[in-house]
Amino acid sequence: MSFPATPDYTGLNKPVGQEVSIKGLKASEGTIPADVRGAFFRAVPDPQFPPFFHPDTALSDDGMISRVLFNADGTVDYDIRYVQTPRWKAERAAGKRLFGRYRNPYTNDPSAFDLEGTVSNTTPVWHA
Numbered sequence: 001m002s003f004p005a006t007p008d009y010t011g012l013n014k015p016v017g018q019e020v021s022i023k024g025l026k027a028s029e030g031t032i033p034a035d036v037r038g039a040f041f042r043a044v045p046d047p048q049f050p051p052f053f054h055p056d057t058a059l060s061d062d063g064m065i066s067r068v069l070f071n072a073d074g075t076v077d078y079d080i081r082y083v084q085t086p087r088w089k090a091e092r093a094a095g096k097r098l099f100g101r102y103r104n105p106y107t108n109d110p111s112a113f114d115l116e117g118t119v120s121n122t123t124p125v126w127h128a
Contacts, residue, residue, distance in 0.1 A: 003050045008058065015046050016064065016080060025076040032074050040068045045121040048082065049097035052107060060102040062088050063121030083120040090115050 001017075003009035045061030063083035070076055082088055090112065091098050099117050100107025108117075 001050060003047075004054045006054065008055065009050075015048075015061075017046070017048060019082060020078070020080050022078045023075075024071075025078060026074070032070060032076065034074070036070045037072065038070055040070075041124045042066045043083075043121055043124045045119070046082070047097070048088065049091060052097060052100045057102045059119070059121070060099065061119060061121055062091075063119050065124050085118055085120050086116045087112075087119060 003015060007013065009015060042065070044064050044066065045058040046064035047061040051060065063085070065081055065083060067079045068076060069079075087099060094109075094111065096109075098109040098112040098115065100109075105113075105117075
């Protein structure tokens with residue numbers, strides 16, 4: 001699978017393309033202060049498939065949530081997961097991107113006609 005060789009998809013913006021869990025990470029230099037506990041979350045766009053059109057906005061890309069968990073023993077756990085929206089699930093099942101340009105349904109694959117196109121890539125909300 002090939003993404004465009006543009007700033008939107010290279011360097012720090014290169015799609016991760018997979019879910020990852022790494023447990024028990026330790027600081028390579030110094031130590032994590034003992035009072036640092038809890039989790040930090042961030043939401044980023046991370047497309048699972050290359051876009052139909054370029055350029056387009058990152059708001060068209062799938063949502064991915066990262067969690068950095070600071071543990072009581074001074075280690076850190078790192079997890080990244082896709083937000084599994086109906087759109088993400090449909091594209092995963094199809095094995096390809098189904099949605100075209102941001103908010104332009106006329107550029108979507110015809111099979112996506114009745115699908116919800118929300119990507120959930122901007123703001124994580126905590127649910128207890």
